[in-house]
Amino acid sequence: MRAVLLNAPGGPEALTVGEVPDPVPGPGELRLRVRSTSVNRLDVWIRNGTYPVPYPHILGADVAGEVESLGPDTTGRFPVGTRVLVYPGLSCGECPACRMGRESFCEKLGLLGRQRWGGYAELLAVPEELCLPLPKELSFDEAAALPVAYTTAEHMLSRAGVRGGEAILVFGATGGVGTALIDRARRRGTRTFAVTSQSSTVSPLRRLGAESVLRFPDLTPWDGGPPLPPLVDAALDSVGRSAFPLALSRLRKGGRYAICGASSGAEAGVDLRLVYSRQLEVIGCFLGDRSDLRTLLEEARHGELHPVLHARYALAEAARAHRELDAPHLGKFLLHP
Ligand SMILES: [Zn+2]
Structure with a gap:
């Protein structure tokens, strides 16, 4: 698949488009075709090395897409073709905070696009439990503005x-x-x-x-x-x-x-x-819980959300999007694989 690769920390030019093997969904995981992903300030800090990661790395915490294939041991709740949005918090699922549905207080909380490869790519393998069905009232771009911001x-x-x-x-x-x-x-x-x-x-x-x-x-x-x-x-x-x-x-x-x-x-x-x-x-405050995102999607069904979208870029323009993040703008930057 094509993806925006970060091979070493650096400026926007450190983001280059390349080919990597398609991700293989593990047990309990879905493989998504990424339709829209958005840029967060966190991506910049990972890119410039403020938050080091193993290289090569793929950024992207906000992912809206369609289920492309199912890994083993999935529930069948999301058939191929289902439109989904990904909650980007990677939590342990076992601690008292996780059991209370307060994943953002999990001591082991990680983020999609930081602790594992994210959405600046054509395909993404992701735990099924992080996927939420996307209501038809929201476009992929509007949805991709939601998970982090x-x-x-x-x-x-x-x-x-x-x-x-x-x-x-x-x-x-x-x-x-x-x-x-x-x-x-x-x-x-x-x-x-x-x-x-x-x-x-x-x-x-x-x-x-x-x-x-x-x-x-x-x-x-x-x-x-x-x-x-x-x-x-x-x-x-x-x-x-x-x-x-x-x-x-x-x-x-x-x-x-x-x-x-x-x-x-x-x-x-x-x-x-x-x-x-x-x-x-x-x-x-850091991120929020899956229940917060679920509430937002429920309100989206009633036309109660108005994500502000600044501009859309092709995946190959990721470096440009990062550069323009520092110029005057209003709302979210989106990348389209
Ligand atoms: Zn936990």
Whole structure:
């Protein structure tokens, strides 16, 4: 099969298209024909060696496709041709967290496209238990936007206890998780203030559900929208270093700060007196559980999901997609094998 191979860590040019033997589905596994896969910031960190992997490696945590063949000992629940979406968390299945359906808290949690080869390929062998049937209301591209970004966003909103009527700040609003947070927060009836440094994304962010779109870092409205209240109930962040002190300074007493990524830098300073005197909560979030993704697919049946898709690329253009991830954009990058 053709696949995007990473033979050594490096820049976008390290991604090259090559031929590898077709994956053979093991016991309990399905082989999928990948129809769409999306690019995540995590892919960049694996590509550049921040997260080392054995080489050659195939990236890709988000996979939507069709069942192409069945390995031994599969249940028959997914006949050949079934459209499926893959939950990307690789968990042990045996620990208390896994038994409670909280796979994201499994101490052995790994990710598709990191601990095993992922979806930047024509075919993917994957455990049947990670596959969820894809409702006809979702295209392969919309589906491929969900597993990492939407599952993480849903998990963040739940972990931060975000409720209707609350005011929230979303940093990194134009990224995959950012747009998913705004979309999902709207469903909860929150007042969402989206933060971005890109003026071109103001209108689409408003349409997606942001009450106001704010400039980074001064947090003033871009377009005459309502100003940020002096203090908010929660801040949701995928940016890290540059957003962290700003986010904490705008939280009300007892406010919650949830973080799922650190695209601007991983180390940040904070006056700890602020954290305890204002009784703030700092909540780390990583992916989410299979049940979160199942909930999202159920809502998709009712037209309740609006994944924002930035651009589609052929598999051979993976290097270009990685390069453009650093340019202004809104939503997810998709690769088509
Ligand atoms: Zn486990």
